[in-house]
Amino acid sequence: MAQYAFKRFCTIIPVLVGISIIVFGFIHLIPGDPAVAMLGERATPERVQEVRIQLGLDQPLYTQYGIYVGKILRGDLGTSILRGDPVLHDLMRRFPATVELALSAILIAVLIGIPAGIVSAVWRNSIFDGCSRLIALTGVSMPIFWLGLMLAWVFGVMLGWLPTGFRLGTSITLTPVTHFNLLDSLITSNGAAFTASLRHLVLPAVALSTIPMAVINRMTRASLLEVLSQDYIRTAEAKGLPQRGVILRHAMRNALLPVMTVTGLQVGRLLSGAILTETIFSWPGIGLWIYEAIQARDYPIVQGATLFIATIFVLVNLLTDCLYAVVDPRIKYD
Amino acid sequence: MRLTAWVASGIVLAGLLFGAGPAIAQSTFVFGNQGEPVDLDPAVITDGISNRITRQIYEGLVKYKGATTEVVPSLAEKWEVNKDGTVWTFTLRKGVKFHDGTAFDAAAVVWNFDRWRQSKHPQHENQVKAGKSFEYYEKQFGGFDDKSIITKVEAVNPSTVRITLKTPQGPFLNNLGMFTFDMASPKAVEKSGLAFGKNPVGTGPFKFVEWKVGQEVILEAFKDYWDKAHAPKVQRVVIRNIRDNSQRLAALKAGEVHGFEGLNPDDVKVVRADPNLQILLRPTNTTGYVAFNFKIKEFQDKRVRQAIAHAINKKGIVDALYGGTGLVATQFQPPSLWGYNKELKDYAYNPEQAKSLLKDAGFGQGLKEITWEDGKKEPLQFWYMPVSRPYYPNPKEIAEAIAADLAKVGITVQLQTTDWAVYLDKRKNGQLPLYMLGWTGDNGDPDNFVCYFFCAPGASTEGFYSNQKLADVLLQAQKLTDLKKRAALYRQAEQMISDDVARIFIANNQPPLPFSKKVKGYVPNPTNSEFYNTVSIEK
Numbered sequence A: 001m002a003q004y005a006f007k008r009f010c011t012i013i014p015v016l017v018g019i020s021i022i023v024f025g026f027i028h029l030i031p032g033d034p035a036v037a038m039l040g041e042r043a044t045p046e047r048v049q050e051v052r053i054q055l056g057l058d059q060p061l062y063t064q065y066g067i068y069v070g071k072i073l074r075g076d077l078g079t080s081i082l083r084g085d086p087v088l089h090d091l092m093r094r095f096p097a098t099v100e101l102a103l104s105a106i107l108i109a110v111l112i113g114i115p116a117g118i119v120s121a122v123w124r125n126s127i128f129d130g131c132s133r134l135i136a137l138t139g140v141s142m143p144i145f146w147l148g149l150m151l152a153w154v155f156g157v158m159l160g161w162l163p164t165g166f167r168l169g170t171s172i173t174l175t176p177v178t179h180f181n182l183l184d185s186l187i188t189s190n191g192a193a194f195t196a197s198l199r200h201l202v203l204p205a206v207a208l209s210t211i212p213m214a215v216i217n218r219m220t221r222a223s224l225l226e227v228l229s230q231d232y233i234r235t236a237e238a239k240g241l242p243q244r245g246v247i248l249r250h251a252m253r254n255a256l257l258p259v260m261t262v263t264g265l266q267v268g269r270l271l272s273g274a275i276l277t278e279t280i281f282s283w284p285g286i287g288l289w290i291y292e293a294i295q296a297r298d299y300p301i302v303q304g305a306t307l308f309i310a311t312i313f314v315l316v317n318l319l320t321d322c323l324y325a326v327v328d329p330r331i332k333y334d
Numbered sequence B: 001m002r003l004t005a006w007v008a009s010g011i012v013l014a015g016l017l018f019g020a021g022p023a024i025a026q027s028t029f030v031f032g033n034q035g036e037p038v039d040l041d042p043a044v045i046t047d048g049i050s051n052r053i054t055r056q057i058y059e060g061l062v063k064y065k066g067a068t069t070e071v072v073p074s075l076a077e078k079w080e081v082n083k084d085g086t087v088w089t090f091t092l093r094k095g096v097k098f099h100d101g102t103a104f105d106a107a108a109v110v111w112n113f114d115r116w117r118q119s120k121h122p123q124h125e126n127q128v129k130a131g132k133s134f135e136y137y138e139k140q141f142g143g144f145d146d147k148s149i150i151t152k153v154e155a156v157n158p159s160t161v162r163i164t165l166k167t168p169q170g171p172f173l174n175n176l177g178m179f180t181f182d183m184a185s186p187k188a189v190e191k192s193g194l195a196f197g198k199n200p201v202g203t204g205p206f207k208f209v210e211w212k213v214g215q216e217v218i219l220e221a222f223k224d225y226w227d228k229a230h231a232p233k234v235q236r237v238v239i240r241n242i243r244d245n246s247q248r249l250a251a252l253k254a255g256e257v258h259g260f261e262g263l264n265p266d267d268v269k270v271v272r273a274d275p276n277l278q279i280l281l282r283p284t285n286t287t288g289y290v291a292f293n294f295k296i297k298e299f300q301d302k303r304v305r306q307a308i309a310h311a312i313n314k315k316g317i318v319d320a321l322y323g324g325t326g327l328v329a330t331q332f333q334p335p336s337l338w339g340y341n342k343e344l345k346d347y348a349y350n351p352e353q354a355k356s357l358l359k360d361a362g363f364g365q366g367l368k369e370i371t372w373e374d375g376k377k378e379p380l381q382f383w384y385m386p387v388s389r390p391y392y393p394n395p396k397e398i399a400e401a402i403a404a405d406l407a408k409v410g411i412t413v414q415l416q417t418t419d420w421a422v423y424l425d426k427r428k429n430g431q432l433p434l435y436m437l438g439w440t441g442d443n444g445d446p447d448n449f450v451c452y453f454f455c456a457p458g459a460s461t462e463g464f465y466s467n468q469k470l471a472d473v474l475l476q477a478q479k480l481t482d483l484k485k486r487a488a489l490y491r492q493a494e495q496m497i498s499d500d501v502a503r504i505f506i507a508n509n510q511p512p513l514p515f516s517k518k519v520k521g522y523v524p525n526p527t528n529s530e531f532y533n534t535v536s537i538e539k
Helices: A002-029 A034-042 A045-055 A061-073 A087-122 A127-141 A144-158 A181-187 A191-228 A231-238 A243-271 A275-280 A286-295 A299-327 B002-018 B048-057 B106-117 B122-129 B135-141 B172-176 B186-198 B245-253 B265-272 B302-311 B314-321 B351-360 B395-408 B420-428 B446-454 B468-479 B483-499
Strands: B028-033 B062-064 B071-073 B076-081 B087-092 B150-157 B160-165 B206-212 B216-221 B236-241 B277-281 B286-292 B326-328 B369-371 B377-379 B381-383 B414-416 B434-440 B503-509 B512-516
Touching (some): A034 A045, A087 A191, A087 A243, A087 A299, A181 A191, A191 A243, A275 A286, A275 B245, B028 B048, B028 B245, B048 B206, B048 B216, B071 B076, B106 B122, B106 B135, B106 B160, B245 B512, B265 B277, B302 B351, B314 B326, B381 B395, B395 B414, B395 B434, B446 B483
Parallel strands (some): B028 B236
Antiparallel strands (some): B062 B071, B286 B434
């Protein structure tokens, strides 16, 4: 197992090299001089040239790439052009917000998606199944920015039940320790901040959970249906085992493998920052940060963050692969 | 029993989550900003998001009065200038302190000017090495070191500063009123170095408390503020970053912010219909125009330019696409500027006259194709910007309206746009045949509008428009300090631009700022940054 994990870990390296080349290449293919984009209407030729030199854009591409990789290997993701802050520092400040949101969304998705998928499969073609499939389809196809805005307007503006955005209200103070608000409010025993953080988390997490929830729901249903038609399930039922035990202990264990795969992919996707959700709810995570950086052509941030996201994605997938063995003891890694 | 326990805990949790949240504290003013500030050191920033915050923390020698760009005393009580306009002597206010407790005096003023002006000043050099620039100083005062119009800044005594200029500069006082030239505490800059922009210290009514990255900047009233008559009316100011226009409106309606900048034109009526909200208009300081490329043979004919000017229904565009906050522009300067020419008679919307002018110019059958200087012919493309700007809140819709107006008189255009950076690049290189762009003023001086565009005849940036006489008038106005004489010259310049149809000016926008009706005393300034010490929140 450990050997397998190590081997898989090593395969990440060429993937990351590939990604770094793609990230670096693509940003240079985008039309428009980044110096002009940054300076806007007020760009004078002298200033444009200064900024080009400052960004190293006057160097040949391969030199720029070489410098870029060298810095990454030293743990330096560069410095933001706009604000002058180290990219890694900013990333670490913003990533907790994204993790907090992503984990909450995935929790909602799993807690609703899997049970609903099980019920749909067991009582297939029932009214519940029909409704659940319809909701899942809507969940997958609904544009998040629309759903996010609607949630904010209905629950924030019209009903006034929940905040329309942000991580905390202006009247609450919370001393940052880990930058995970829920955790920090527990560590500092700040009950008001805990409730406020939870209230602020609800709408963005619900908006963000719709797609993973729908995907997990559909996968659970399909996978469980396939397992339920197999012989060993019939045998178990024939032995007189209660239905609940047959489904949860015998069928689900096998049905969970593909569900885990899609959940893993969804976790990776959510951890890479939800640009739309974070923008609509002013959630200070990496999604919003990347969006702003792309608009400002802040190359180091876009490059650093993309590389970071790719790494997270690959690592989450590796972790999912390793978890297979835990769920299914038949799987052995050589 | 187990089920009851679950239901009960569910209800308690829902109560906690969905109950009314804590409201904004009474003495706090919360403003919705369109994004994250870049830096809070006014000397090295140029963006409106950051300077909205720095204006609360710092003050300059002079400031703009209320809703105007009229220059009034601030940290300088009074000033005088010698006859030829090259020596300015400022008398400073006594007893003013920076937020770090150090005294504001002539030495501090000299130190700030030296930092902006001298490229080898340690606190200038370090910023440049870190990729920042003192861009506005360079632009407003001609450059650094020997290039700077300001040649000497001396402390005559602790409360008197003398500034010597190489040549007289008409907009000098207006320049000094800009946020960039607000005074920073020398001790704090030296202590924080590059990090000063994250630990700002000025003399303003509010003192910096915290910058929560990606979220908000928190300020609090400065207890030792010198101007007791205008001491802050709120204890705390929170400036939150809300990137999305619709979410800012949702936050305002939900009572999470008191007001914000950047309202969608379509949402103006939503705010007007809400009895709890009000709209304040920022006095216009922005002009959207249509520019010609003078390398195109057809546009070298004044009759064609006049025809286009007569063909565009500016009022129709302003009424339909500015949410009721736009004004029809007749000239480059917006009406809030003192160089504005009230007498100027604009080209009236008159499709018939446009057709007749086109016929006279030899385009009785219509104009579809243009000819570049090298003889290359191509269909006439009309370019519009891909992003919303204060002067063109809906560029695409405005372009479509202009294209429809032109079609009515027989001018067929193909609408074109591209990425913003490419757009600016093409404009800079003089590659756009007919295009939309605009300008937002920096300092309320006409020079900043008119000379910025017309003082370099033949520049590719300005579509190769060349008018030396116009440039001479503008350069003459730049060197005078007598406001009356300058105003007359700017009026003359506007008439010359109009007579020659160098550009077609479409609209001036008055950006709308929605606020809760509880907010009193917010006075929007044309330059985009106002002071929050006048703001109070009603119970």
